[in-house]
Amino acid sequence: MQRKPRVAVIGAGIGGVAAAGALRKLGMEVAVYERAPDLGEVGAGLQIGPNGVKVLRALGLEDTLQGLAFEPTAIVSVNWDSASLRYREPLKAMARQQFAAPYITAHRADLHRLLRETVPDQVMVLEARCTGVASFENHAVASFADGTQVEADLIVGADGIRSIVRESLFGAAPARFTEQTGWRAILPIELVPTRVGPDKSVQIERSEYVGWIGPNGHVICYPIRGGELYNMFVGRVSPEWAEESWTAPSTRADMLAAFAGWNDALLEMLSKVEHVFKWGIYDRDPLSHWTSGRVTLLGDAAHPMMPTLAQGASITLEDAYALARNVVRHSDDPRRALRAYEAERIDRARRVQLQARDQFNNNRKVPAPPPLSRDWIFEHDATAEPMALAG
């Protein structure tokens, strides 16, 4: 192939826009197709480990992200009822020193906006719901709900946890409901209590990442947006079915009913939230392939994982960088580029997916064992081999 490959990315979430931005930075021709009519302020907080921040650094976005996000000073774990301290460990200083990059917490919308600014509006096609893909000898085709088709040299399925591209390539992947429901909510930081426990003897700083750990649930809290907002993931084990969705609304009453008997200060804080979203957590086995011919997968489409390691966004950012690097390196042979991308990424992503499952199972043990080490995940630098501009 003499000319540069044209890449069609399906899905303008975190992975789709990161991949499109990285590919464009390297001089590739990219178009992004997103089913949503707009890309507004959706979602709540997410975590970016040092491994994810290294990718943002290589894309030139780390400094701007610092202003939009937050770096929790410490990780604190307290008991669900008494708020007694289980442990407190430094995070901010430790991450920078041990992993050469910060551990960051951000509103998904802020990270998304930052990545989106690397992709011009003209290459973004909204209200384009992909219904299937096909790979041929010399091109690939994506079909859309309005009957249109798009031809490209390469197609990247970055269409999230319930990926149509994945289904089109490899069939429906069975998803098992884990009987855990997570509520997601955000509070202004000034509503967060700093003294908790029966005699208010336990001090929690608003700059800390706090886990309230109970026998059948946990509440994970951290500041986002420069410390203005406090994000809460409120997870409870319950056989009651819940939809796997980022946007399914719930109510404060529904969330509070699941936490009867938990610490008063925690419940008081939860009773102040205005908007609550409910998310059923599902588990899927790792895929044995991501690629078929000229089509591949990236992000949650490739490796849907449980949230217990908080690595979904970071591993996705690593994918985006590795994809761009391989597409440019093998720009004369798109199939080879996708094979090289998959070979570089699939074992690491599988290992993280499986550890997220192990951590999920550990969280259900009473008493919960200490968290599994994420050091090997944080140490990784997907950008150690730099990208080169296409010739």
Ligand SMILES: Cc1cc2nc3c(=O)[nH]c(=O)nc-3n(C[C@H](O)[C@H](O)[C@H](O)COP(=O)(O)OP(=O)(O)OC[C@H]3O[C@@H](n4cnc5c(N)ncnc54)[C@H](O)[C@@H]3O)c2cc1C
């Ligand atoms: C609305 C929303 C809110 C979220 N909120 C949070 C949050 O608060 N905390 C958190 O940790 N994670 C959240 N996530 C998930 C998080 O962004 C991902 O787990 C992670 O960053 C991996 O990114 P991804 O690009 O693989 O998937 P996503 O970021 O989920 O992006 C997938 C994109 O593909 C689009 N899409 C799906 N199907 C099609 C189709 N058939 N045709 C075209 N486009 C399609 C989706 O609309 C979406 O924009 C959210 C995702 C979404 C979509």
